[in-house]
Each structure stands twice: as C-alpha cells, then as structure tokens.
Amino acid sequence: MSTHVDHKGKYFTDVINKELVHAIIQTLTVRVEGDIYVRPGERLKDELNRTDKFIAVTDAVVFNARGEVLYKSSFMSVNLDQVIWVSPKNDEFH
Numbered sequence: 001m002s003t004h005v006d007h008k009g010k011y012f013t014d015v016i017n018k019e020l021v022h023a024i025i026q027t028l029t030v031r032v033e034g035d036i037y038v039r040p041g042e043r044l045k046d047e048l049n050r051t052d053k054f055i056a057v058t059d060a061v062v063f064n065a066r067g068e069v070l071y072k073s074s075f076m077s078v079n080l081d082q083v084i085w086v087s088p089k090n091d092e093f094h
Contacts, residue, residue: 022089025057027082030070033089044087044088054079 015040018037021044025032034057048055059074088094 023057023086024026024089025055025078025086026084027078028084029082030065031063032057032060032076032078033063034058034076036086044086048083048086053081055083 007050017040021036021038023034023036023044025034036044036047036055036057038044045062057078058074059078060071060073062071062073062076064070
C-alpha cells in the first residue's frame with residue numbers, strides 16, 4: 001500500500017474502504033450468490049452503475065435453474081452484460 005500526501009497535508013492511499021453486501025445475482029443462465037463490496041454510504045445499485053464491465057463477487061456459489069450447485073469459488077468476476085437482476089440477500093425469506 002502506498003500513501004501520498006498533498007501540499008495541504010491530506011493523506012491519500014490506494015485502499016478504498018467498502019462494506020460487505022450478501023447478494024443474489026441472476027444471469028442469463030445461472031444464479032450466483034455471494035458477497036459484493038460497495039463504498040460506505042452507497043447502494044448496491046451505485047456499485048453496479050459504475051463504468052466497470054465486471055463486478056467482483058467473493059465466496060460465490062453458482063446454481064443452475066433447478067437450484068443445484070454447479071460451482072463454488074472464493075472469487076469470481078461477473079460480466080454485467082449478462083446480469084438480469086441483483087438483490088441483497090435477506091435471510092428472513094429463506
């Protein structure tokens with residue numbers, strides 16, 4: 001990690017603080033459940049609306065249309081062009 005100080009004494013680092021959101025992502029062919037990180041005070045929608053083409057998902061589990069687990073990964077990058085919908089996962093409804 002590097003730290004830079006501007007002429008006014010303000011510190012800048014390469015680290016961006018983010019908050020964990022457990023999410024469900026429906027793509028054209030599979031459902032992905034995992035963790036997405038968003039900047040503090042922002043919504044999941046704000047993270048999806050950034051100019052990045054992919055969104056990082058950690059602790060990802062991929063399900064087929066029948067709900068069967070196809071794949072598990074500690075990290076996955078999902079192409080936003082393939083996403084139908086995204087929702088925060090709410091354990092209350094499971």
